[in-house]
Amino acid sequence: MYAEERQQAILGQARANGRVDVVALAEEFGVTTETIRRDLTVLERAGTVRRVHGGAIPVERLGFEPALAARDAVLTEEKERIAKAALNELPADGSVIIDAGTTTARLVQLMPADRELTVIVNSPPHATTLATRPNLNVIMLGGRVRGRTLATVDDWVLRPLADLWVDVAFIATNGCSAPHGLTTSDQAEAAVKRAMITSSRRRILLADHTKMGNDYLVRFGTLDEIDVVITDTGLDTELAAGIAAAGPEVVRV
Numbered sequence: 001m002y003a004e005e006r007q008q009a010i011l012g013q014a015r016a017n018g019r020v021d022v023v024a025l026a027e028e029f030g031v032t033t034e035t036i037r038r039d040l041t042v043l044e045r046a047g048t049v050r051r052v053h054g055g056a057i058p059v060e061r062l063g064f065e066p067a068l069a070a071r072d073a074v075l076t077e078e079k080e081r082i083a084k085a086a087l088n089e090l091p092a093d094g095s096v097i098i099d100a101g102t103t104t105a106r107l108v109q110l111m112p113a114d115r116e117l118t119v120i121v122n123s124p125p126h127a128t129t130l131a132t133r134p135n136l137n138v139i140m141l142g143g144r145v146r147g148r149t150l151a152t153v154d155d156w157v158l159r160p161l162a163d164l165w166v167d168v169a170f171i172a173t174n175g176c177s178a179p180h181g182l183t184t185s186d187q188a189e190a191a192v193k194r195a196m197i198t199s200s201r202r203r204i205l206l207a208d209h210t211k212m213g214n215d216y217l218v219r220f221g222t223l224d225e226i227d228v229v230i231t232d233t234g235l236d237t238e239l240a241a242g243i244a245a246a247g248p249e250v251v252r253v
Helices: 003-017 022-029 033-045 068-072 076-089 102-110 124-130 155-162 187-198 237-245
Strands: 049-052 055-058 094-098 117-121 136-140 166-171 175-177 181-184 200-206 218-221 228-231 249-252
Touching: 003 022, 003 033, 003 055, 022 033, 033 049, 033 055, 076 102, 076 166, 076 200, 076 228, 094 102, 102 124, 102 200, 117 124, 124 136, 155 187, 166 187, 181 187, 187 200, 187 218, 228 237, 237 249
Parallel strands: 094 117, 094 166, 117 136, 166 200, 200 228, 228 249
Antiparallel strands: 049 055, 175 181, 181 218
């Protein structure tokens, strides 16, 4: 068994049982406890488990949300491919919303210089990157900045969103599953994401494969509200089919 296959099996057990034990996993897979600890470190860096004494717990159980820097450092190639595919969803002109997140940050960096667009963001880093582009009209949604995600939230974001009607929204998520839709760890961020969906004609979800099949504390949308899910080829074909059956087109890149 390859390391990635073993790690996915460990993650599946953690989600099914609520936790995993290092010693038991080492015996089951016929590897050393140090190998299992390395596997758990990889899964923790990917934001899917949290290490505890003697084992690990899936983040869904804790409502745990990794910090922005930790999330930005994993699956960088996959996020880059997702962002490049998302460029195909940009209108020739008009307006877009780009949600806070590490995958959406790649889209921000790749924004083309040949289109006149109004770009609405709720992330100070996104706004800073975009502000120097002469072809873009950048609108920053103010509000309280969450330190963990650097997203602006609360009423000063929700009120202007209620009056907007944009062509395309690029949405990020912590979790995505056919039974429970789109979920995140924080209620304030969920409210903003919900408002972004409501304020847009077309909705594009940008999410790597580790988000799929996961459910977090707060639901902010259903899959039938999303037009396209852009993810990477690490997503299992059966899981992809289940998500597509719930409504959106699923693009794996």
